[in-house]
Amino acid sequence: MKDFLSVLFLLFTMQLFSQEIKKDSVTQLDEIILLEDVITKKAVGITPSSTIGPTTFEKFNPIDIASAINQVSGVYILSGALNTNRITIRGVGARTPFGTDKLRLYFNGIPVTNGTGSSTIEAFDFENLRAIEIIKGPKATSFGANLGGAILLDTKPVFEDETKLVNNFTIGSYGMLKDNLAFQHSNNKLDLSFSYNHFETDGYRQNNNFDRDGFLLNSNIKIGSKGSLGILINYIDYTAQIPSSLNQTDFDEDPTRAAANWLAAQGFEANQYTLLGLSYTHQFSQNLKNTTSIFYTYLDHYEPRPFNILDEFTNGFGLRSQFEGQWAKAQYTFGGELYKDEYHWGTFQNLFRDNNGNGSLEGDRLSRNQEFRSQLNLFGTITYPLSAAFSAQMGLSLNNTDYDFRDLFNQGIANTSAERNFDAILLPSFGLQYQFKQGQLYTNISRGFSNPSLEETLTPDGVINPDIAQETGTNFELGGQFALLRKHLSLNFALYRMNINNLLVAQRVGEDQFIGRNAGETRHQGLELDAKYALRLCKQLVLSPYLSYTLSDHSFVDFVDGDDNFSGNPLTGVPKHRISSGVDFRHTNGLQLNLTHQFVDDIPLTDANSLNSDSFNVFNAKLGYQTSLSSHFSLGLNAGINNLFDTNYAQSVLINASSFGGALPRYFYPGNGRNVYGGFKLSYLL
Template identity: 80%
Template sequence: MKKIPSLLLGLTAIAASAQQAQQDSITQLDEIILLEDVVPKRAVGITASSTLGPSTFEKFNPIDIASAINQVSGVYILSGALNTNRITIRGVGARTLFGTDKLRLYFNGIPVTNGTGSSTIEAFDFENLGSMEVIKGPKGTSFGANMGGAILLDTRPAFENETRLTNSFTVGSYSMVKDNLTLQHSDEKLDLSFSYNHFKTDGYRQNNNFERDGFLLASEVNLGTKSSLGILVNYINYSAQIPSSINQSDFDEDPTRAAGNWLAAQGFEANKYSLIGLSYTQEFTENFKNTTSIFYTYLDHYEPRPFNILDEFTNGFGLRSQFQGGNLSTGEYSFGVELYKDEYHWGTFQNLFGDNNGNGSLQGARLSRNREFRDQLNLFGTFTLPLSNDLYAQAGLNLNSTHFDFRDLFNTGDTNTSAERDFDAILLPSLGLKYQLKNGWLYTNVSRGFSNPSLEETLTPDGVINPDIAQETGMNYEVGGKLTFLKPKLYFNFALYRMNINDLLVAQRTGEDQFIGRNAGETRHQGLELDAKYVISLCNQLQLSPYLSYTLSDHSFVDFVDEDNDYSGNPLTGVPKHRISSGFDLQHSNGLQLNLTHQFVDEIPLRDNNSLNSESFNVLHAKLAYQTSLSNHVSLGLNAGINNLFDTNYAQSVLINASSFGGAPPRYFYPGNGRNVYGGVRLGYLF
């Protein structure tokens, strides 16, 4: 670890000795204030949202998307590994055992959440993102009205009327190597961005290797003064070993250990993910336009687990069309349709790793073969009306219809479990007010949301469609605002909310790969979110920006009876009550920048009976970066960073209500990485 200070001092010396170069568009530092509307806002009308931009992403290791997302108050991503992420918004989705659900994920305006509501943030390269907008709760009528809300990802736009080639190369601990090569071009007729990325690491833990290759093509062609065509192609191919969760003893003694059965099976997952989308925008008049997207997704997934081998693929396709207009009785309106259909094929096989002479997984006889057709339709509309010069009102309505058709292709006769399930169409209204102040604005919103059951929740352990399962529904009540003070140097955002969720979906684990879903009662989600940033000019060349995000999550079971156990009144499992993200950015006009970031996560209830909690923790990261121009055409960027500065042993993700199998203690914990370092070089060429 003695090399760390030397590396940081070396970068500082380079910056101090460099002559201040003339700043052009290659190296200009774009100031992006956390949670301010400094990137194009996609949330319709007065709908409140939180936005992150490139300057926030670049505070962290280019593989650490979790730390960036956790800068947003009310949003928490539990990351068990690079390929095992669970995003929760205001506690919604915290009870999901694996993956992200109960929210909608969009990439360049295209929905990428599958037919049962699952989203995979790891399907996208962090370095290709230009912005991330988060709509918390169901108030985003135009984006599905899910209880958790929506996350809108967008790629980095090309600089206007420029052609540039950029290569970012990063190395770090655990034999980490990452390279991202990007070509961007912009002129009056065409915006084009193409990126290729390669990433490999041995990982912090046993059985933790990860390797990924992928490319991204994002293009927009102007067909005339009033129409354009967008093309989007995203392809990711990765293989990731799975160390899985570990028990308390292993977590305390040696967090680098993998779970014994996963290590013996050398468990892993291999994924090939493709997204192809076409978008057409037509401006009919100055105040009326339409954007229509058609898209296709494909996921090929192979995962040897200790208990079986899962082999699956999904074909998905859909359409999203949105009309926007103004001056309808002096207001603005938006309406449209979103249709998503996918065909999910999956089967399981015996895993004979115990008979494979220590060589890991070995595929045996087939255990199941299934197919599921899933359809989801969203009709949506909003109308925003100014009631005065300072007061605005917005009404929204979403109609959702969901259908599942399950086919058992393995069993025959009486043992065949094929079935269909239609959910009743559900209306989801939203009403909001916004009051414009001299130094900001205040808002209030009342909205209804829903969540579909996941695949595990729709089926019984015997693979039969559960006819009694219902969608979660709930009401969201929210007030908040965004304010600036001191002309402006202090940025302050806040939100108070309360969500009452009925028909709580619970996935009970009855075996290592067996779950049963049911509606277990009611939860109350209430909380406070605060975000503040202060910009201080220490001198003409030096700027300091401390910031703080605080989340209070007072979430609990209102009515939850599980067989003979009454958990009513207990804290909601999987949610920390207090969470803080803080830090400061120190920036010099010569291109030198220091970022120090801190995260505090309170203890997390691990069992519904409130008998066990994870330990709270603090983690600090530091990064030093320097940018300069070597000539009118060539730019150089250097960076070095340290994650987990004080080598804290902490759980970056947890598994709630973990069960014990074969007499082994339950495995609750996914350890975060120990202290680790990274450094990178970015070279840019402006044609």
């Protein structure tokens, strides 16, 4: 709490400083200073969303997508490693042991969330993105109505009638090397972009190497005067060693250690991920447009762990079609999304203890399974202006999910094949928005759901759990967006409350065994505040302080686990207070300085609230310079320092960690120590 108060004092002092300067200079400010890139939002109608773009991305190391997204209030990425990110939105997803679920992820309009609701944001190169749009809560009717919401990733656009070659190169601590080479071309018939990226690092910890190669092809071909055909190919191939989590003693004494069993097994994961998408957009008339996409995804995953070796692959197929139009004064959207995947997985003995210190060695097969998963979303939204300033929006989504599990290893009565089909669920949404000269106010009520993950649908014996149910919840929200002080100050806020029923709990019963069950009800309520201010100190220099604050008052309303009653306890895995703040200095000569800060309050690690992680503050700095060398060449230089004061902090945590074989429970994933990086961006306009 002392750290929290010190941060508030720092921010208050910064605000006083900016106000003092304002008294002397505000009368001279007549122009509007751009606070953020102008990015067209994808959220339908008056659905509120938060968007970050290049201005935010450029403040951070190009491998640090987590810090960029953590600038948005209400959204928090717990990053155990470059390949282990857990995204939580308003506390939803915080209880997931590993990875991200309970939200929907889209890449250029194509859904990339798998059949059980898991999303992998690390499958996309940060430097290929132009914008990340986040819809918080289940109000995203056209994007799945998941309890956590939706995240929309969009790639960089190609500028009209331009051909350009761009290379971004970065080196840094821990043997980091990253390069992204991109080619862009546009004419009156074709937009084409292709990028190749390579990234490698030894990592901060033992057994922490990461090596990735990938490419992205994105093109748009105009067909006649009303149609366009889009082609999207994204491919990533990476191998990442896994240091895993640490117990309290190791975390305090030497956070660079890897967990002993993972180090002995030299545990790692190897992934090959492919996304193929084909989309067609047709403008039937001025008032009606349709975009239809078909897509295929493939993931090949191999992961030697101390307890076994997992070998899996997934084939996914899907179609999404959306109509947008206007009828009289009303704007409408309707369509559907169908996703099917085939998940094949098996486990083998890991004989690393018999391999003379050479790490993992595959032994006998332990299991072989196959699961067919199907999910259908139908949606429709209508937005109607009740007056020039007052609008209403109604939305309705329908979801139907089926799982078909096949045990291909056991025979006879030992065979555990089964099906689990969930009843179709209707998810309505209703919103109001009032627009006025300096901003807008909105309110929304919406219903959402979350499907159980694979671990939650199966018992430790590999049997389908027939009693597991989908989580459902209703979200109430009131918010506003304002542009004040001649649009120099941008201020957004949101108050929300969401009750979630049939809370899904993945209870750990073994080193790699979980059982899912519905454990009661949680209440998610909180305040989100985002403020940005731009002040011209002189003709050449602009100062821009900003602040994002999140208050998360989340708790168990009804949660009884055997003889333990956790009702009333704070929700595990969620910090109550979180602040992202900073200040940017921009000079007209191309020089830019970014100072960023993150405060994370302590996090309850057990349902009984018997143990918390420590709160922490982390500060980063980055200096950049951009200039034109000629009419064809431009150059950008940058250098940065992360974790300026070398703070030992947990960048991610594992809740309700258990101990096995007399070892201490491992709750903590350490963040990197102080580290530096630098690079250049060279652009050639053909």
